[in-house]
Amino acid sequence: MTLNKEQLLAIKSFIEKRGIIYLDVQMEILDHVASSIEEKITTNPSLNFEEVLKQTHLSFGVLGFSVIETGIVNALSKRYNRFFWKNFLSFFGLKYIPIVFFGIFLIYQTQLRVTDRLEFLCVIIFVLIVVAFFRSILSIRNRAFKKLMSYRISSTYTPLGGVALIYINNYLSSTEISSPVAGLNLSYLVVSLLLTVFIIYCIAAIKTSFKGIKESKSLMEKYKILYS
C-alpha cells in the first residue's frame, strides 16, 4: 500500500502543526511517518489513516519530532563547521601560504602609500560596502532557501566577519604610528596581518555559504517537483 498525495499532504500539515517549519527537517520526518503508516495499513487494511498517524507520532517519544530537528541541527552545524575550518586553515598550508604573504605585503604597501589613517579606513569601508551589497543580492536571490535548515546554518558564518572589522577599526583608531622594528612599521604590519586573516575568514565563510546554497538548491528542485 502506498499513500496518496492528499494523505502525504495531511502528514506534512500534521508535522507543521507540531512546530517543525524547516522543509529539510519535515522531509525526513514525513518519509519515516509515511513508511510506518504504509507498513501498518498493509498489515491491517482495516486501520484508520488518522489513527495510525497519531500512533506513529507517539512512537517518537515524549519529545516528539523535535528529537529529529535537534539531531539535524547538530549534524549540520558540525558538518559546515568542519568544512569552514578546513577551508580557513588550508590557507596556512604550503599551497596558499605564498599568496597569504603576498596579501600581507600588498596591504602593507597600500598603507605606506595611503598614509592618512582615515583615508585608509575609508578604503576598507568601501570594500566592505561592496561585499555587503553582493551579499544582499545573493540573499535576495536565495530567499526561497531560507525555509531550509541547511541554508540557514551554512550562511551563519558571513555576518560574524563584522566582528573582525570592529577590532581592526578599533586598532586603526587607537594606535599611534610606532617607531620602525627591523625597518617595518609595526602598526601597519599588525593591520596587514589582521586584514589578511579577515579576508581569509570571509573567503572560507563564502565557500561554506556556497556549499549550503548548492545543497539547498538540489533539495529545493526535488521539493518543487513534488509540491508545485
Place this chain on the structure above:
Amino acid sequence: MAVNNELFKGTLQTIILNLLSENERMYGYEITQKVKSVTKGELILKEGALYPALHKLESEGLLETSTEIVDNRIRKYYSLSKNGEKEVVNKLQEAKDFISQLQLLLNLKPIS
C-alpha cells in the same frame, strides 16, 4: 523473551554502522525494520534513539547522506563515508572484546 532495550543503547552506533556496511545505503525507517526482522522482533529500535544516533554519526563524518524522490516524497538515504568504512572495523572489534569480557564477568557460556 524480549531483550531490554537499555542494554543495546551503548552499541547502537555499532549496529547502525554494521547494517550500513552490509546494505550500502539505507533510510531511517528501513533501519528500524531491519533491526526488528534480524532480531525477530526481540529488539525494537525507537525513533527517539535511532535519529539522534544517525545524526551524531553524520556530524562525526562517519555517514554521508543523499536524497531521492520515492513514492511522491523525498527520502534521505544514509551510507558509510570513507572514515565510516574504517571506523566500522574498529567498532565491531570493540563490541566483540566487550562481549568476551561480559561473558567472563557474568559467567556466561559463549553461544556456539
